[in-house]
Amino acid sequence: MIYSFRNDYSSIAHPKVLERLMECKDEQNIGYGEDYHSDNAKKYIKEKLGKDSDIYFLVGGTQANTIVISSVLKPYEAVIAVESGHINVHETGAVEGQGHKIITIKGKNGKIVLDEVKKILDTHMPTHMALPKMIYISLSTEIGTIYSLEELKEIYEFCKCHELYLFLDGARLASGMVASNITYSDLANYTDVFYIGGTKNGGYLGEAVVFNNKEISKNFDYAQKHYGALMAKGFVSAIPFEVLMQGNLYLEIGKKENECAAYLQNGLKELGYKFLSDSVTNQIFPIIPKDMFPILEERYGVELWEVLDTKYYAIRFVTSFTTTIENCQEVLDFLKEYHCDWFLFHFL
Amino acid sequence: MIYSFRNDYSSIAHPKVLERLMECKDEQNIGYGEDYHSDNAKKYIKEKLGKDSDIYFLVGGTQANTIVISSVLKPYEAVIAVESGHINVHETGAVEGQGHKIITIKGKNGKIVLDEVKKILDTHMPTHMALPKMIYISLSTEIGTIYSLEELKEIYEFCKCHELYLFLDGARLASGMVASNITYSDLANYTDVFYIGGTKNGGYLGEAVVFNNKEISKNFDYAQKHYGALMAKGFVSAIPFEVLMQGNLYLEIGKKENECAAYLQNGLKELGYKFLSDSVTNQIFPIIPKDMFPILEERYGVELWEVLDTKYYAIRFVTSFTTTIENCQEVLDFLKEYHCDWFLFHFL
Amino acid sequence: MIYSFRNDYSSIAHPKVLERLMECKDEQNIGYGEDYHSDNAKKYIKEKLGKDSDIYFLVGGTQANTIVISSVLKPYEAVIAVESGHINVHETGAVEGQGHKIITIKGKNGKIVLDEVKKILDTHMPTHMALPKMIYISLSTEIGTIYSLEELKEIYEFCKCHELYLFLDGARLASGMVASNITYSDLANYTDVFYIGGTKNGGYLGEAVVFNNKEISKNFDYAQKHYGALMAKGFVSAIPFEVLMQGNLYLEIGKKENECAAYLQNGLKELGYKFLSDSVTNQIFPIIPKDMFPILEERYGVELWEVLDTKYYAIRFVTSFTTTIENCQEVLDFLKEYHCDWFLFHFL
Amino acid sequence: MIYSFRNDYSSIAHPKVLERLMECKDEQNIGYGEDYHSDNAKKYIKEKLGKDSDIYFLVGGTQANTIVISSVLKPYEAVIAVESGHINVHETGAVEGQGHKIITIKGKNGKIVLDEVKKILDTHMPTHMALPKMIYISLSTEIGTIYSLEELKEIYEFCKCHELYLFLDGARLASGMVASNITYSDLANYTDVFYIGGTKNGGYLGEAVVFNNKEISKNFDYAQKHYGALMAKGFVSAIPFEVLMQGNLYLEIGKKENECAAYLQNGLKELGYKFLSDSVTNQIFPIIPKDMFPILEERYGVELWEVLDTKYYAIRFVTSFTTTIENCQEVLDFLKEYHCDWFLFHFL
Known part of the structure; x- marks a missing residue:
């Protein structure tokens, strides 16, 4: 092979991330995310957000999507996504595996269309249908498109009007943010929860889940452990974010x-x-x-x-x-x- | 109201069912489906099927759909249904609630279209997508249409070619069988599992689940209890079927x-x-x-x-x-x- | 057999319940619990409770236990019960089946011992252990014993001090209430949720779940449907309670x-x-x-x-x-x- | 702090593991475990086992325990463990979270006592109790004790006699193997499935799940993805095992x-x-x-x-x-x- 354009997770990690990992090799850290690196990475992220959000480090995208959705929703509540959404197509029924229906809409250019969501809400039949309670979007989307800041705001406001949570999947957030000019602070203000993807953006693994809405993050650490997603070596998941989030990397x-x-x-x-x-x-x-x-x-x-x-x-x-x-x-x-x-x- | 055409479950039960219930009122029966009435109802059903299928009495349609699907499928396996299918629209995410994805196809006239199913199978991406393992159909469908015997056979043969199970929802089976001329024996031969709806066809409650494929019915009694669907008074769920299935009622x-x-x-x-x-x-x-x-x-x-x-x-x-x-x-x-x-x- | 002392669910139902069923046989009722009989049975129960509790009719005890527990608790929360408790021994893992750990204590005479519960709370290790959030008791217990009103109050107060919910399984509530002199009003005041058992106390089936704590009953109808426990013929589940609760039966x-x-x-x-x-x-x-x-x-x-x-x-x-x-x-x-x-x- | 004896997961990884990671930093690998390092690590493990077992790399112990148990057992099946077992005490109800009851026995010295297991089997009440189908043990145990090879063989033979699977949790397998003289080949021959712990034995993360019984490993890759445990950068999880398993490290x-x-x-x-x-x-x-x-x-x-x-x-x-x-x-x-x-x- 000349050079692989297969995906953005072919290489272990950005050189600076690996450098930092090596610098820390003789440390002894406390386990389960109560360590210095986790605190430090969270501090950097909060500075960028301009908000004291709740932050947790998970190790993969499907894991992050599933645990966020299933810890936020009640058993009978559903998440709305476009048909092409990662949770609907490429996660082997993980969200359903934790008990939640994904209500799909066609969407356009890989993106949510609010008129379609509106129709879902209008034709909801109480008790007999799963209760729509969250909208799931991705930045960037599965087909490389983006939401503009205006679109993000509009979706977020729609959510607030209709008692829905807005969850943004940031598996490819770096590329999406740059293309859309959406800032960390926008993400803090116009989503209830999102994640900063590490795996596909220079980390060796890891996704930083950010809850801007603290009503839905209570005891997320329990949920994390309950779903087998709390790492003994939490610092190993945090170090990539310490590096990626310290400056502008x-x-x-x-x-x-x-x-x-x-x-x-x-x-x-x-x-x-x-x-x-x-x-x-x-x-x-x-x-x-x-x-x-x-x-x-x-x-x-x-x-x-x-x-x-x-x-x-x-x-x-x-x-x-x-x-x-x-x-x-x-x-x-x-x-x-x-x-x-x-x-x-x-x-x- | 002059007369209610609202649904087919407005009245307690067919007079003959209630008569029989009253005749049994002084009996003492063994619990949990090990009673005479359960045995007897099963005997009548098997005679009609011409087959020694495994039969279980549940109390409702959503319950039957959910427990059949979740006891037959492995966690990562999915069921294929038309978008308008009852399990997809009107069961408040019950199937997903037990962990299974419903893969939907448009269908036609409320019915499965095999070409669409074929496309689902052809574009299945191993490991990354929920594995399609069952087709769900209804007789009659949500919009009152039926499958012909030829269509049923064709779907069943398709299933056997592609290692899928065929599950037929019989909430409105009486009406569907009469309209389609599909017989009990056809259902025994051309489905892996189906249920004979009682609630909407003259019983006060109850659905008789019939497993023609015994490979998938092993320990269904455990599954029934595990999902809270094994009635202490099993004879109360069986009596309607004893009456409905004895002759041609x-x-x-x-x-x-x-x-x-x-x-x-x-x-x-x-x-x-x-x-x-x-x-x-x-x-x-x-x-x-x-x-x-x-x-x-x-x-x-x-x-x-x-x-x-x-x-x-x-x-x-x-x-x-x-x-x-x-x-x-x-x-x-x-x-x-x-x-x-x-x-x-x-x-x- | 001379006479069966095997259990209290050998006979279809109390004669008065069957009489009433027959009286209603020509009615046309609305489905899914929105009917006159459901309303009426709820009215009678509320009168006895002296409280405007939220009431739902389910069809079996394991079903009631499972759905109450799983609709009230978050995924990582656990229920505390005595080792001999019905949910721990005789429900085929139904509560665990919906994702919740049962933390057991030895107990005494089939009953909860608060010192043991206290020890569970004291040795709880945050994040790493399932979070105890509910106490489950039964009246009467599996071995025929009862709680006195004083004991019930003490347990309830303990729960309120420790942010636990108290759930009382009333599969054999009639016998338990008479033996303990605990009244409907006591149950309303000293539990968060309980159920009035019908199946083992003269009904042909059915358990009336009573939420005295309305913070935990929101959207229970969705949960009921989601778990396949909402009956199309809700009136059939309600009629026994209409009879049993009208007077003192x-x-x-x-x-x-x-x-x-x-x-x-x-x-x-x-x-x-x-x-x-x-x-x-x-x-x-x-x-x-x-x-x-x-x-x-x-x-x-x-x-x-x-x-x-x-x-x-x-x-x-x-x-x-x-x-x-x-x-x-x-x-x-x-x-x-x-x-x-x-x-x-x-x-x- | 002079030196931390808090746990065996304080440091990032064994120097040789980190060295190897750095050597691979310029590679482009295929994702999702289909890479060279995964293949190579599996090859080394199989050589040690002397058996062509099925091997999968997961990232944590709770995750490994939960996914192995829930992918092997049917919904109504239970796993037997000692009260002090990690899955029972320190996993926040993760196994129950995927629907399975843990049946506990007192045990002795942190270890399974077969007489107690025998009693569980003897008092099992079909249909009404969760069906015991697996024994869970750890090497070493939670309190640092070990099974001898004789004990392991005896438990395995007991399992085969009683149609139970034997699952060995190897979070601290290196220490346990050395202390007990149990070899890789013994583990291959006397367990159905076990895992080789990486996190607590020199890896930066990761556990290698080894299915010796191939009847229960079919489609484990689907289960892995379904539970959010399939890493895009599978090679990152495999590299530690490549190093740890190449020689005798x-x-x-x-x-x-x-x-x-x-x-x-x-x-x-x-x-x-x-x-x-x-x-x-x-x-x-x-x-x-x-x-x-x-x-x-x-x-x-x-x-x-x-x-x-x-x-x-x-x-x-x-x-x-x-x-x-x-x-x-x-x-x-x-x-x-x-x-x-x-x-x-x-x-x-």
């Missing part, structure tokens, strides 16, 4: 990812490719003749995203903190040559 | 219900009404100007089924074992007069 | 049961029998030579309760609303004769 | 821990201390006058294990891969001096 990673993705997307557009979605983040979805797929898969580890018809596939390129403009240019160079060869082969 | 009830519903539907068609679905069972869904709804609701207890647009509603009439042709004719007479008055009022 | 049944049990227990004592517990309710537990068990089982359907050693069994006689003093005298006469024969056989 | 860590603990325990015995249990592993439980506790807590981070009476506490010292004989000697020296001072203060 987290968003710098997002910025670099987005720049590479944009460079690649633009280059591909110039070569005549069309795209499944209008991504502005670190995942892009070019449409290719299906015969090209094995070649690109071998060279770049890209995944098949969707079979569009008998001839065309949408595939996914993902950039990460390791991706360089050179990596992207190499893809473009290869494709230019490939096209040329293909042209020669077919028409001469 | 169950299907006679379905036949009468269907005849009344057809009479009413035809009469309404002659008066010019259109319908939401082409029902052949005991639920019919005429479309009415919304201003008529309060009048019909008051006289006949009918429910609003769907708001079609700003002017029209689809409403639901349900016939039951207590419904007579006279009850239906009274509706038609009233509407004839009402139209006449309305005509006079508006045009003269 | 419920306690009359308990009184008669207790009188029969006391008569039998006293007679057995005179014959020299010892007992496993000092029961004052409708279950008594004489200790017999194990060779006698098959004889008594055949004649009276009694159950083996505990194997005490290689020679002796504790067995259980249960009286019900159908038991008469004559039934009890017949047992005593038989045993007198049996002893006589046995004496002749062994010593002459 | 895992057992060397256990050996060193045990030697230090024995040195400390013997020294304390010579000073006249008595112990709560007769530990042969890396946890020791000296009994001290309670006034000494704050002093030892401050110097060595030790935890209070049990309040024995008004005067004495049992406390816990834990040794880890970082502990040296010098650290232990320092404790002994301090205590010698302390005793001397105390003697002077009290008697002169």
